[in-house]
Amino acid sequence: MKLILSTHNITLTQAIEDHILDRIDKLEHLDRWAIDARVMLVHDNSKAPEKQFTCSVRLGVRGPDLFADDTRSDLYTAIDCVFKKMEQQIRKRRGKRLATKQTQASRLKRKRQDRES
Numbered sequence: 001m002k003l004i005l006s007t008h009n010i011t012l013t014q015a016i017e018d019h020i021l022d023r024i025d026k027l028e029h030l031d032r033w034a035i036d037a038r039v040m041l042v043h044d045n046s047k048a049p050e051k052q053f054t055c056s057v058r059l060g061v062r063g064p065d066l067f068a069d070d071t072r073s074d075l076y077t078a079i080d081c082v083f084k085k086m087e088q089q090i091r092k093r094r095g096k097r098l099a100t101k102q103t104q105a106s107r108l109k110r111k112r113q114d115r116e117s
Contacts, residue, residue, distance in 0.1 A: 002036035
């Protein structure tokens with residue numbers, strides 16, 4: 001998966017980059033068809049102290065892209081919350097896809113049974 005990491009008013013340290021890469025590896029484990037991830041980190045001093053760091057992630061997948069963002073007082077907490085939201089979106093999309101497959105299979109089975117009767 002391709003990673004595009006951009007920052008605004010934050011110096012990107014190796015620890016921050018490693019933390020983001022670790023989270024992206026977990027996302028890649030959930031959805032191996034992900035094409036790219038765009039992560040934006042922003043520090044805004046003008047906001048209240050409890051909402052200074054914003055992290056937003058856009059995950060490029062087949063179909064509509066997935067997007068999540070979160071604002072927190074701690075950068076690492078914001079990163080964790082955003083990736084947790086992204087995991088929920090991936091699980092929801094996967095569940096819908098599996099439910100569709102099961103529905104189609106049950107319809108075909110009922111059609112076969114009706115023809116046999």
